[in-house]
Amino acid sequence: MRGYHDIGGLPLGPIDRTQHDYALWEKRVDAMLVLLSNKKLITTDELRLGIETLGADAYERLSYYERWIASIARALVDRGVITTDELGRRMTDVSRRARESA
Amino acid sequence: MSPRFKPGDAVTVRRAYPPGHLRTPHFIRGKAGMVERLCGNFPNPEELAYGRNGLPALPLYRVRFVQRQVWPDYAGAPGDTVDIEIYEHWLEPAAGETSHA
Amino acid sequence: MHDDHPHSHDHRPDQDRPLSDHQLMEIAVRELLIEKRILTADDVRRAVEAMDARSPALGAQVVARAWTDPAFKARLLANGTAACEELGIAMGPTKLVVVESTPEVHNLIVCTLCSCYPRMLLGLPPDWYKSRAYRARAVREPRAVLSEFGTELADDVTVRVHDSTADMRYLVLPLRPPGTDGWSEERLAGLVTRDSMVGVSVPQAA
Numbered sequence: 001m002r003g004y005h006d007i008g009g010l011p012l013g014p015i016d017r018t019q020h021d022y023a024l025w026e027k028r029v030d031a032m033l034v035l036l037s038n039k040k041l042i043t044t045d046e047l048r049l050g051i052e053t054l055g056a057d058a059y060e061r062l063s064y065y066e067r068w069i070a071s072i073a074r075a076l077v078d079r080g081v082i083t084t085d086e087l088g089r090r091m092t093d094v095s096r097r098a099r100e101s102a
Numbered sequence: 103m104s105p106r107f108k109p110g111d112a113v114t115v116r117r118a119y120p121p122g123h124l125r126t127p128h129f130i131r132g133k134a135g136m137v138e139r140l141c142g143n144f145p146n147p148e149e150l151a152y153g154r155n156g157l158p159a160l161p162l163y164r165v166r167f168v169q170r171q172v173w174p175d176y177a178g179a180p181g182d183t184v185d186i187e188i189y190e191h192w193l194e195p196a197a198g199e200t201s202h203a
Numbered sequence: 204m205h206d207d208h209p210h211s212h213d214h215r216p217d218q219d220r221p222l223s224d225h226q227l228m229e230i231a232v233r234e235l236l237i238e239k240r241i242l243t244a245d246d247v248r249r250a251v252e253a254m255d256a257r258s259p260a261l262g263a264q265v266v267a268r269a270w271t272d273p274a275f276k277a278r279l280l281a282n283g284t285a286a287c288e289e290l291g292i293a294m295g296p297t298k299l300v301v302v303e304s305t306p307e308v309h310n311l312i313v314c315t316l317c318s319c320y321p322r323m324l325l326g327l328p329p330d331w332y333k334s335r336a337y338r339a340r341a342v343r344e345p346r347a348v349l350s351e352f353g354t355e356l357a358d359d360v361t362v363r364v365h366d367s368t369a370d371m372r373y374l375v376l377p378l379r380p381p382g383t384d385g386w387s388e389e390r391l392a393g394l395v396t397r398d399s400m401v402g403v404s405v406p407q408a409a
Contacts, residue, residue: 001119002128008315008366009129009173010339015351017331024251025229030327031250032233035242048317049123049151064318064333066225073228079153082235090231091224098222125368127315129342144370162369169364178346181361187369 004056026065033072046075105161105190111137112196113165115188123151126192130184134196135167141187161190254327259397261292262324262374266400267392269301270379276303283374287324297323303376304402308361311349311402312373313341319367321374325397332401342366352403375400380408 036042050071054062062070076082107113117132125147140163145156169182176182222230236242265287269276279286283299299321302310314320315338320328331337341348345362349355356362365373377399383391398404 001121003124005316006124006128007335007339008127008313009343010335011343012336012339015331015334015336015340015348017329019330022327025226027251027254028233028247029229030254031247032229032236032242034250034254035246036236039241041241043150043153045123045147045150045156046153048147051317052123062225064330066223069225069229069232073232075153076232076236081239081241082232086235087228087231090235091227094227094230094234095222125316127342127366127368129315141369141371147369164371169362173343177344178362179358179360182345182363183361184342184364184366186366187371189369 003052004059005052029065029069029072033068036072036076041079041081042072042075046078047071050074105140105163107137107140107161107163107190107193107195109137109139113137113163113193114196115165116192116194118192123148126188127186130167130172130186130188133167133172135165135186138164138166138185144189146189146191162187163190163193165193254322257323257326259325259395259400260392261287261326262321262397262400263392263395264388265290265292265301265324265374266376266395267388269376270391271388276376279376292324294323297321298371299324299374300371301374301376302363302365304378304405306360306378308363309349309356309378309402309405310373310375311341311345311362311364312367312375313338313364314367315339315342316366316368319372321372321400324374325400329397349403352398354404375402377402377406380406382408 033042033047037044047068051059051067054067054070058070059067073087077084077087112134113136114134115126115131119131140161142162143159144162145159147156149156164185165188166183166185169176169178169184170180172184233247237244265279268290269279275286278289279301280303283301284294284297287294287299304310318328318333320332322328337348342364345364346356367373377395380394383394394406394408396404396406399406
């Protein structure tokens with residue numbers, strides 16, 4: 001049994017050295033992890049476990065901060081800080097606002 | 103918790119493959135190395151991952167492994183090493199060695 | 204309920220396409236945390252600004268000081284966090300271990316399991332450091348990885364890879380290049396690249 005994230009020693013190929021510019025939303029994800037950690041509302045290991053259990057397909061497909069926000073959201077729901085219902089309603093609301101302001 | 107090992111001790115990483123959040127990489131399990139230093143006592147990440155406090159804190163060691171003993175086809179120099187931090191519960195005395203309690 | 208208007212006014216996407224599910228998630232989580240008074244918008248903004256302010260220049264400053272001040276270097280190698288704080292660098296909860304590269308030993312840092320990195324000194328890690336290829340190969344074939352970065356080491360140099368699996372974060376104190384005697388700290392710091400503090404390259408004077 002081996003986690004799909006546990007890849008030390010696997011025979012992978014050349015290292016891609018291109019660098020993307022961090023989008024503001026990505027920096028905010030990072031910021032929220034730091035702030036929530038400082039407030040003891042999440043630990044780095046909860047973040048990691050969430051990423052390690054997103055599933056191999058999501059691990060491949062999602063970008064670094066997409067994995068982080070998915071894990072943070074899961075941890076907050078798990079701890080009862082937010083509910084799935086609150087999150088879903090707000091995501092729908094944000095999507096509607098974005099369409100209206102476009 | 104007083105440390106079981108000290109710098110210079112020969113240790114082996116346990117061969118266990120549970121699910122869950124582990125910080126002992128797959129590639130080093132079952133390998134033999136040498137304790138380079140005791141890093142201190144830290145809460146157990148395997149527990150922290152589930153929102154528990156990870157206490158009592160566990161001794162954490164930096165363990166040095168000779169690359170040629172880790173990878174059968176290692177292509178570098180004989181002295182090349184890999185250092186990994188490993189929590190005490192993953193370590194056993196290397197065969198023929200006794201730990202110093 | 205909305206009188207303090209926690210909704211961000213910039214839910215317009217960074218790029219010209221609809222918000223992805225994860226961008227929606229980021230905005231939603233942030234707004235909910237602000238409404239529940241767990242965070243403020245200012246907290247988030249300040250944290251982003253603090254992150255933006257961190258760059259490898261901080262690490263380079265530490266390296267240049269260590270190259271010119273042997274007593275500082277000794278303190279840095281004994282307790283990385285405390286030594287960096289001496290220079291006024293905020294380290295937060297980071298437990299920094301500085302590993303010294305010498306003519307005999309070259310150090311290389313990786314986090315095979317995720318992406319642990321000394322962010323307080325170097326800023327955010329580069330994409331390649333977080334890539335699967337780097338994380339997989341740095342422990343197994345470090346010399347091939349170094350070659351890919353244009354770094355060749357003699358066979359009589361020992362390569363020591365550090366896999367940051369736990370609470371420590373690692374910084375390489377690279378070898379000071381020859382031909383830099385008498386240089387000021389500032390000039391020396393200019394030679395120290397992020398890549399040399401991860402260990403994929405070696406500072407050059409030329």
